[in-house]
Amino acid sequence: MAVEATAPGKAILFGEHSVVYRGPAVVLAIDRRARVVARKRDDDRIFFDAMDLGFSGYFTGETYVPLQGESWRGKRLQAFLVAARKTMEHLGTESGLGITLRSDIPVAAGLGSSAALSVATVASVGGLLGGDLSQEEICELAYEGEKVVHGTPSGVDNNISTYGGVLRYEKDVGIERFELDGDLPFVIGDSMRKRSTKRLVDRVRMLREREPELVEGVLDSIVLVSESGLAALKANDLHRLGDLMNVNHGLLSSLGVSIAKLDMMVHSSRGAGAYGAKLTGAGGGGCMIALSDEASIEKINRAILRCRGEPHVVSVSYEGAKTREVD
Amino acid sequence: MAVEATAPGKAILFGEHSVVYRGPAVVLAIDRRARVVARKRDDDRIFFDAMDLGFSGYFTGETYVPLQGESWRGKRLQAFLVAARKTMEHLGTESGLGITLRSDIPVAAGLGSSAALSVATVASVGGLLGGDLSQEEICELAYEGEKVVHGTPSGVDNNISTYGGVLRYEKDVGIERFELDGDLPFVIGDSMRKRSTKRLVDRVRMLREREPELVEGVLDSIVLVSESGLAALKANDLHRLGDLMNVNHGLLSSLGVSIAKLDMMVHSSRGAGAYGAKLTGAGGGGCMIALSDEASIEKINRAILRCRGEPHVVSVSYEGAKTREVD
Numbered sequence: 001m002a003v004e005a006t007a008p009g010k011a012i013l014f015g016e017h018s019v020v021y022r023g024p025a026v027v028l029a030i031d032r033r034a035r036v037v038a039r040k041r042d043d044d045r046i047f048f049d050a051m052d053l054g055f056s057g058y059f060t061g062e063t064y065v066p067l068q069g070e071s072w073r074g075k076r077l078q079a080f081l082v083a084a085r086k087t088m089e090h091l092g093t094e095s096g097l098g099i100t101l102r103s104d105i106p107v108a109a110g111l112g113s114s115a116a117l118s119v120a121t122v123a124s125v126g127g128l129l130g131g132d133l134s135q136e137e138i139c140e141l142a143y144e145g146e147k148v149v150h151g152t153p154s155g156v157d158n159n160i161s162t163y164g165g166v167l168r169y170e171k172d173v174g175i176e177r178f179e180l181d182g183d184l185p186f187v188i189g190d191s192m193r194k195r196s197t198k199r200l201v202d203r204v205r206m207l208r209e210r211e212p213e214l215v216e217g218v219l220d221s222i223v224l225v226s227e228s229g230l231a232a233l234k235a236n237d238l239h240r241l242g243d244l245m246n247v248n249h250g251l252l253s254s255l256g257v258s259i260a261k262l263d264m265m266v267h268s269s270r271g272a273g274a275y276g277a278k279l280t281g282a283g284g285g286g287c288m289i290a291l292s293d294e295a296s297i298e299k300i301n302r303a304i305l306r307c308r309g310e311p312h313v314v315s316v317s318y319e320g321a322k323t324r325e326v327d
Numbered sequence: 328m329a330v331e332a333t334a335p336g337k338a339i340l341f342g343e344h345s346v347v348y349r350g351p352a353v354v355l356a357i358d359r360r361a362r363v364v365a366r367k368r369d370d371d372r373i374f375f376d377a378m379d380l381g382f383s384g385y386f387t388g389e390t391y392v393p394l395q396g397e398s399w400r401g402k403r404l405q406a407f408l409v410a411a412r413k414t415m416e417h418l419g420t421e422s423g424l425g426i427t428l429r430s431d432i433p434v435a436a437g438l439g440s441s442a443a444l445s446v447a448t449v450a451s452v453g454g455l456l457g458g459d460l461s462q463e464e465i466c467e468l469a470y471e472g473e474k475v476v477h478g479t480p481s482g483v484d485n486n487i488s489t490y491g492g493v494l495r496y497e498k499d500v501g502i503e504r505f506e507l508d509g510d511l512p513f514v515i516g517d518s519m520r521k522r523s524t525k526r527l528v529d530r531v532r533m534l535r536e537r538e539p540e541l542v543e544g545v546l547d548s549i550v551l552v553s554e555s556g557l558a559a560l561k562a563n564d565l566h567r568l569g570d571l572m573n574v575n576h577g578l579l580s581s582l583g584v585s586i587a588k589l590d591m592m593v594h595s596s597r598g599a600g601a602y603g604a605k606l607t608g609a610g611g612g613g614c615m616i617a618l619s620d621e622a623s624i625e626k627i628n629r630a631i632l633r634c635r636g637e638p639h640v641v642s643v644s645y646e647g648a649k650t651r652e653v654d
Contacts, residue, residue, distance in 0.1 A: 207570070214551050214574060221544040221581075228541065243534070247541060247581045254548075254577025260594035267587035 002039045005123030007321040008032065009105035010112035010160040011188060011280045011289050011314070013233070014226035014248060017204050017255055019154070019171065023223030026230050027156055029164040030186070030314040034103040034116035037326060038084075038124035041096030046084060048077050050101040076149075079114060083121045083145030090141060091131040099124070106312070108194040110281020114149070115157030118142040119321050127323040138162050138321055164320035168230060180316065182236040185292045187274070188312040189265040189304040193285030200282040204255050215255070222251050242275025242291050249278035249288075257283030261307065265290075268303035272296060329366045332450030334648040335359065336432035337439035337487040338515060338607045338616050338641070340560070341553035341575060344531050344582055346481070346498065350550030353557050354483055356491040357513070357641040361430040361443035364653060365411075365451035368423030373411060375404050377428040403476075406441060410448045410472030417468060418458040426452070433639070435521040437608020441476070442484030445469040446648050454650040465489050465648055491647035495557055507643060509563040512619045514601070515639040516592040516631035520612030527609040531582050542582070549578050569602025569618050576605035576615075584610030588634065595630035599623060 008029040015025030041047065047058040055069025059081055064074025080099065088094050099121060105113040119142040126133035126141075133141075139162040146153045156169045168176045208215040225248045232240040249266055252258055262279045265288045269277040273296030280289040288309075292300050297313055304311040335356040342352030368374065374385040382396025386408055391401025407426065415421050426448060432440040446469040453460035453468075460468070466489040473480045483496045495503045535542040552575045559567040576593055579585060589606045592615045596604040600623030607616040615636075619627050624640055631638040 207574075210567075210570060211555070211574070214548060214555065214571075217544065217548040217551060218574070218578075221541060221548065224541050224544060228538070240537075243537060244541075246583060247534075247538070247545070250577050250579070250581025250583075250585075251545075252577070253580050254574045256573060256577075258577075260591050263590040263594065264587050267590065 001128070002037050002326050003124045003127035003323060004035065004037045004326045005120040005127060005321060005323045006033045006035045007116045007119040007123065007161045008164055008317045008319065009034070009116050010157060011186070011287070012110070013280070013289070014229040014244070015222065016252060016281060016283065017201070017257065018219045018222035018226065019169065020201055021219055022171065024168045024170045024226050024230065025156065026226055026233065027160050027167050027169060029160045029166070029317045029320070030111070030188070031317040032105045032111070032312065032314060034101070034105055034113060034120045036102070036117060036120035036124045037100040038121070038128040039098040040128065041098050043096045045096050046081060047098040048080065048101060049099070052102055053107065079118050079145040079149040080121045082148045083118045083142055084125045086141050086144040087122045087125045087131070088129065090137065091126065091129050093129050095129065097125065106190045106287070106310070109190050110197070110286040111188070112157045112161055115142065115146055116161045118145040119158055119161040121145070123321045123323045135162050135320065162321050164318045166233070166316060178234070179318065180233060180236065184316055185294060185297055186314050187269065187290045187292050187297060187300045187304065188280070188314055189269065189288045189290070189307070189309040190312065191259065191261045191265070191285050191287065191309055193259065193261065195282060195285030197282040200257050200284045203257065207256060218251055218254055222248065225251065238275050238291060238293070245276030245278040245291060246270070252279055252283060259284060261309065262288050264307045265304050265309045268307050269300045272299040272303035274300055328455070329364050329653050330451045330454035330650060331362065331364045331653045332447040332454060332648060332650045333360045333362045334443040334446040334450065334488045335491055335644045335646065336361070336443050337484060338513070338614070339437070340607070340616070341556040341571070342549065343579060343608060343610065344528070344584065345546045345549035345553065346496065347528055348546055349498065351495045351497045351553050351557065352483060353553055353560065354487050354494050354496060356487045356493070356644045356647070357438070357515070358644040359432045359438070359639065359641060361428070361432055361440060361447045363429070363444060363447035363451045364427040365448070365455040366425040367455065368425050370423045372423050373408060374425040375407065375428060376426070379429055380434065406445050406472040406476040407448045409475045410445045410469055411452045413468050413471040414449045414452045414458070415456065417464065418453065418456050420456050422456065424452065433517045433614070433637070436517050437524070437613040438515070439484045439488055442469065442473055443488045445472040446485055446488040448472070450648045450650045462489050462647065489648050491645045493560070493643060505561070506645065507560060507563065511643055512621060512624055513641050514596065514617045514619050514624060514627045514631065515607070515641055516596065516615045516617070516634070516636040517639065518586065518588045518592070518612050518614065518636055520586065520588065522609060522612030524609040527584050527611045530584065534583060545578055545581055549575065552578065565602050565618060565620070572603030572605040572618060573597070579606055579610060586611060588636065589615050591634045592631050592636045595634050596627045599626040599630035601627055
């Protein structure tokens with residue numbers, strides 16, 4: 001027997017960088033999913049097959065033994081190893097495991113691929129070992145894995161990936177989940193440039209140390225954009241939403257986190273009929289997101305291709321982590 | 328006898344758009360000049376030769392008679408016609424005139440080409456007709472010409488073009504002129520896209536009507552950037568100046584006045600070693616300006632060329648309007 005679990009990726013709509021200091025982030029689950037299949041093994045090894053990323057290997061104790069790909073890949077697998085082990089610990093059982101990781105969420109692009117894989121790992125291992133895990137349990141166990149790799153992440157990524165939908169997150173306030181009325185077609189443009197969130201958060205922190213009053217003012221503006229954006233989202237006011245995305249992109253640029261390719265895709269998408277467009281995630285590479293109407297999707301797609309970006313048409317997904325038995 | 332007068336163009340360093348509402352603009356005279364030669368004629372016609380812009384023609388009374396180029400060019404010449412006539416009126420004299428307009432300031436690019444031509448027209452006509460015009464008189468008479476074409480301009484352009492150097496302008500406060508210690512090499516990148524200042528000012532006004540609190544916050548940030556930038560300029564702190572130019576560019580983008588080509592030139596200049604870079608002027612086309620050190624000028628030049636922009640290496644010019652007799 002094997003159990004497959006899937007979980008969605010995410011895109012940040014508002015609140016990148018400002019959320020580190022204050023105010024909300026508005027985050028969407030997108031209909032791109034991580035897919036994890038877990039099988040029992042007779043030994044005590046935990047195998048990982050991530051062959052569409054080009055590597056596989058196993059853990060015996062704490063040691064990573066690569067079968068394909070470099071040995072540093074073991075470090076990237078730690079989150080999923082911990083997620084699997086915490087799940088077994090939680091269920092009071094233990095087993096060797098074969099875990100297959102697949103995903104159609106672009107990697108290291110700010111779209112929550114890592115958290116989605118953690119969530120799906122917990123759900124599949126939980127399902128395999130007979131635990132009927134609640135969403136709360138899945139979310140918390142996946143967070144344990146995320147913590148190992150990312151220090152103290154906000155918890156947004158594992159949350160959105162477990163529950164799907166739309167959420168508002170604010171530090172010291174928490175997470176509020178809600179549903180939207182209309183359909184929102186987005187086109188995500190991947191710059192194909194990997195980036196490190198930490199480096200970009202550091203960059204903003206250093207600018208804030210150099211120009212505190214100025215950066216505080218910009219952060220205030222981003223907080224206001226995010227709150228207004230949330231209101232526009234709830235009211236399904238796409239024109240206002242687009243306006244606010246555009247303003248937000250400029251404010252993020254003023255913090256030094258955009259790059260030429262993101263700016264180009266943003267301008268081209270607007271020119272192709274998007275209501276608005278902005279970078280999504282930490283910037284410095286990664287992705288931009290354009291709010292489209294049905295009629296403009298193809299034009300925006302082509303605009304992103306012309307900028308040598310990789311377009312992904314996505315919409316909000318209300319389907320969180322899902323588990324099913326497979327052969 | 329003929330009299331030649333020259334006057335410098337300008338670049339806005341800080342305060343575009345915000346200055347319409349409040350706070351300072353910081354403006355530099357650049358070492359690109361308009362060059363006007365005035366000669367007397369025996370008839371009462373006022374001839375204009377702007378052959379490096381591809382047109383010439385004359386006014387007889389209010390009627391424009393084109394010799395080369397389209398008749399709508401007459402409208403563009405109104406500012407210089409009025410400047411010449413106001414100068415004669417001021418001197419209590421009258422004459423037919425042959426006026427040659429030349430300029431190495433890019434046209435309709437936000438670099439003050441029109442005001443520099445007005446200033447040089449007043450100075451050359453004044454010199455020709457024996458008036459020993461003071462700088463104040465030149466500045467005021469040129470403003471009369473500017474008013475005809477631009478409604479109620481701020482007076483910054485004719486001012487900087489008459490006096491040269493650096494100035495701080497604020498509405499209802501006025502103009503403060505000052506000199507800098509060090510040399511500041513700038514590279515201006517012309518997007519080669521003409522734009523209308525009025526259309527862009529309208530665009531910001533409409534966004535402000537839609538999102539008043541948000542745009543007010545952004546304007547506050549630009550005012551702070553401008554004040555801080557002025558302090559950095561006076562302290563010759565090039566690193567801080569560059570930082571602030573970068574932040575300012577993002578803030579202007581958030582108001583919707585940047586375009587892809589300006590963003591590309593801005594990013595490329597930064598990548599080529601500029602301390603900072605931003606659009607200059609109203610945006611929507613026109614130019615960007617990068618603050619360089621001597622060592623990076625060539626790299627920035629090439630970076631702008633690669634973006635298919637036209638680079639101009641400029642520095643601050645303290646030489647205002649200048650007059651001399653020529654053959």
